[in-house]
Amino acid sequence: MFIKRMARGLPGGRYFRRSLLTMLMIACIPGIVTGGLLYIWINVRMESILQEAHAKQLEQRALWVGEQLDTLELNFSQWAFDPVFDHRLKELDFIYKYKQVHELYRLLLMIRHSNPLIDDVQLYLKEPRAVMMNSERYDFLTAPAEISSYEGLLRRAQGAYWTRSADGASPMLVNRLPAGAGDTIGALILTVDAGQLESMLGTLSPYAGGTTFLLNADGTPLFPQDREVSALQAAVGLERNRLADSGSPNSFLMEYEGTTYSVLSGDFRRLGHDWIYVSASPLNEIVAPIVSVPRLILAVSGAGLLLALALSWIGSLRLYQPLQRLLRLFTGIEPAGIERGRQESMRGNDMLSGKRRSASRMDEMKHIEQHWLGVKRERESLQQRFEEQLPLARNNLLQQLTLGQLHSSSDREWRARLAELGWAVQDEHFIVMLCHIRPVTLLQKNGNPFGKESPEWIGIMAADMLTQRAGELPCLSETINYHDLSIALLLAVPPHGESGIGISRFREEVCRIGQQWIDAVQAEWGVRVTVAVSQACADATHLPKLVQEARTVLRKRRFSSASPLTDMAENAEEAGMDRAFYPLELEQDILAALRNGSEQEAMDRFRDFANRYAASASPGEQVRQAMYQLLAHIQHALAQLGEDPVRLFGLGLYEEVMELHDLEETCVWFRERIIRICVEEFTGREEKQVQMAVHHMKEHAETQYAEALSLDELADAHGIHAYTLSRAFKQAFGQNFVDYLTAVRLERAKELLRTTDVKISEIAEQVGYQPSYFNRLFKKSEGTTPNRYRQDLQRQDVHARDDRSV
Missing domain, CATH: 3.30.70.270 (Reverse transcriptase/Diguanylate cyclase domain)
Known part of the structure; x- marks a missing residue:
């Protein structure tokens, strides 16, 4: 068609441009129609639809708020069941039992930071003395009014319940202690952060000018308290209470100061009581973003139609160039020679080949189709030869x-x-x-x-x-x-x-x-x-x-x-295949990591432990055998600490190992069943074990100074890292173990020099030194040699005897 038009002297590509213009205009028409229909539909129906969508959105957000409160109640109840809060608190001496009090401080601080909704956590104990304690301090209560207010919290029938704080500004969650027991010794009291609660309730009304508040089941304000209720909240509350008699107060529209508000409400079931949330959002804020959409669609579609009319002609010139170049490639005829070819064919000149004359009678699509069929046949031929x-x-x-x-x-x-x-x-x-x-x-x-x-x-x-x-x-x-x-x-x-x-x-x-x-x-x-x-x-x-x-x-x-x-x-x-040797060094690393409370390091060492058998003939069986030996050593280490492994792990530990099938499952099992339990046990007993080891080291240095073991040998004997043992020894006695042992040996050497005539070399051996090193060490410490030290002592004794004889 392109060649025919060129042969007739017509501008090439006119059909293409006209088709492109029509296509662009048709593409703009749906946008204009859609914008008009949307504008009409939004003005008629969208208000109710958006209100329903807002209600569903509010319901989902309310579920989220309820889940946050559920999580807070569940976590707080779990803390209340902690073994620390049992009947032993009745015998706790806050003055002399510093470690137990410090543990309570630490636990209250952990509870306080366990949830962003928590503002403060208090522990009230009525025995042996009325005391109130938080994460920072404790106070013995003496004022009868103050004691009566706390005792009132213990008279409720429920073990856990919500109430209001003393100043009435925040909700307060109370758990009687010990949890689940009949007699009550105190209460664990959680005060909710009013700011965090207000921010969380603000998600129920995300529009500017809206508000959200909480009511009790009887309709009285719960949060914020009565004196902080705004005029809008008071008006919404009155309107809701008025409609409560009609039986449909959960969803309604109300006018306030010239603005229409969409009011939605629902309830939270909180430990046997109902909290009612009320959300009021300006209706124009809900609908405004959607109303602007069809207007924008109308404007963009109209502008696009005008722009398409102006640019389609210009754009068609550039869009047609690739097709024009493709036609030149297919036909082999240059644009400058097309007109000459048409004139020569009209005069009957047979200089053009039959192929070019037939090509001049085909349009663009025919040329592309013909060439594509040729390429396809060639491709099929090559594919056949390739196969x-x-x-x-x-x-x-x-x-x-x-x-x-x-x-x-x-x-x-x-x-x-x-x-x-x-x-x-x-x-x-x-x-x-x-x-x-x-x-x-x-x-x-x-x-x-x-x-x-x-x-x-x-x-x-x-x-x-x-x-x-x-x-x-x-x-x-x-x-x-x-x-x-x-x-x-x-x-x-x-x-x-x-x-x-x-x-x-x-x-x-x-x-x-x-x-x-x-x-x-x-x-x-x-x-x-x-x-x-x-x-x-x-x-x-x-x-x-x-x-x-x-x-x-x-x-x-x-x-x-x-x-x-x-x-x-x-x-x-x-x-048989090469069997992997039992990695004893990794076993020691695992035990050391468990003692140090390093869960991640113990897990990494166990993976290395299991990977030692990956290339063996039967890795699964060998890993099980190695785990049996490792578990036996871990149980032995716990038994040395006075712990019962059966109580910690149960009787079916080795049967559980038989059920493991792959490395990942084995690692997960070892972390959950072994590492976490051991870390908890070792961490609690580490301090006591270190203190006992330090005193044993001091006794060892004083009684066996001549053949005293080194710090590393003592650390291995007690199963404690040498650095940890050295640091604890220095904290307890003001100097490290080596200096203390040296001081004991030198004191014993000076005693021998003062009371005996034993040779210096023999004294050096008796206190555990080589003679040459003993002389240097003694001179460095006392400023004189051992021999001169003995001579000075002897001269002092002679002078003393002479003075007594005179």
């Missing part, structure tokens, strides 16, 4: 891969390349059956060596026979002829028994096919054949290793009279 060469290309690739002549970065790349060549393998495992024909037995049946049946010819025929046999297996297979009297059958085995049979059963089928092929080859050509079936692997990059191992096995069995077929998986099981 014919695909098996050969795949075989060559697999041959180079199994011989280790190609290298790729990952198993994924190899599987992608095989998929491109028609072998769509995803999670399949690979098995190689390597066959070798013995050249020394290649004789014809009549006894003449080789003849027409050459070794190469027999190898080709045997490979074809193996391909036919492999077709009986339910998996992808490829026969590779290495042309050195060895043939490989590569099998892609579906994982997890997807082929209908398990992996062991599949190997039996492979061995059966291999044995049948051996019998057929020997019967046909009278040659000796040996076959090795490799183990399975899930990584394509390991195929060269499988082939190499199979070749090694065949070389070892070259002169063997055993069966010609070898299943390498069975031989591997008989020979």
Whole structure:
């Protein structure tokens, strides 16, 4: 059509521009119609629809607020069941039992920061003395009015209930202590943060000018309190109470100061009482954003229509250029030569070829269609030729891969390349059956060596026979002829028994096919054949290793009279795999992390512990055996602390280990059942154990100074890290262990120098030093040598005796 118009002298592309203009105009019409309909529909119906949507949105937000309050009540009730808040509090001496009081401080602080809605947490105990305690201090109550106010909280029948704080500004949640017991010794009191509660209730009325407040079941204000209720809230409350008599106070519209408000309400069920929430939102704020949408659609659609009319002509010029260039490429006629070609054809000039004359009678689409059909036919031809060469290309690739002549970065790349060549393998495992024909037995049946049946010819025929046999297996297979009297059958085995049979059963089928092929080859050509079936692997990059191992096995069995077929998986099981040694150092790291309360470090060390067995013959069984030993050592460590492992873990701990199936499940079980329990037990007893170890070290230094153990040896003996032990010793006695031991030894040495005539070298050995080091250490400490120190003492004694004699 384009060439015809050019031949007639008409502007090219006029039809294209007109079509484009029409299309753009039609595209703008739905926007104009849609905007008008939306504008009418919103003004008539949208108000009620948006109000319903607002009600649903409010209901969802109210559910969220209720869930937050449920979470607060549940968490606070769980804190009330903490063993710290039991009957032992009646015997707590706040003055002398500092550690227990400090623990209460810490627990109250944890409760206070456990939820952003909590403003303050108080503990009231009526025995042995009336005391009120929070996370910062405690006070003994003496004022009767103050005690009476707290005692009033204990007279309620409910174990947990809501009430109002003393100043009436905030809701207050009370749990009697001990939770679940009949007699009451006090109460755990939680005061809600009024600001946080107000912010949370503000989500029920997210529009500017709206408000939200809480009422009791009788309609009196709950939050904010009476004196803080705004004029709008008071008006809404009065209107709701007025409509309550009609039975429908939950949803209504009201006018207030010239503004229409949509009022919605509902209730929260809170520990046996109902809280009523009331939300008032300006109706114009709800509808305003939607009303502006159709107006915007009308404006944009109208402007778009005018802009489309102006730009469609200009845009068509640039849009038509690619099509024009495409036509030049298809026809081979330049625009400057089109007019000359038309004039020459009119004069009967036959200089143009028949192809160009026929092309000049076709429009743009015909040219594109004709060229596309030609490209399609060429593509189909190339695809056919490619599919014919695909098996050969795949075989060559697999041959180079199994011989280790190609290298790729990952198993994924190899599987992608095989998929491109028609072998769509995803999670399949690979098995190689390597066959070798013995050249020394290649004789014809009549006894003449080789003849027409050459070794190469027999190898080709045997490979074809193996391909036919492999077709009986339910998996992808490829026969590779290495042309050195060895043939490989590569099998892609579906994982997890997807082929209908398990992996062991599949190997039996492979061995059966291999044995049948051996019998057929020997019967046909009278040659000796040996076959090795490799183990399975899930990584394509390991195929060269499988082939190499199979070749090694065949070389070892070259002169063997055993069966010609070898299943390498069975031989591997008989020979056994390298077993992993028990990682004792990781066991010590795990125990140290548990003692230090480091949950994440203990988990990391346990993963390293389990990964030691990942490459063993039976990793699952070996991990279980190692876990039995590890659990026994952990229980022994707990028993040394005086804890009963049976009470902590129960009796079925080892049976639970038998039910674990993989590494991830084992790690999750070990973290939940072992680490967290041990961290809680060790953390609570660590301080006491360290203090006992410090005093034992001091006694050890004073009584066994001559053969005293080192700090690291003492740390290992007590099962405590050396740094922790050294720091605790210095905090207790003002100097580290080494300095203290040195001071004890020097004091004993000075006593021996003062009271005995023993040689200096013997004194040094008695206090645990070499003589040379003892002399240097003594001089550094006392400013003189041991010998001079003894002489000075002796002179002092002589002078003292002379003075007494005079």
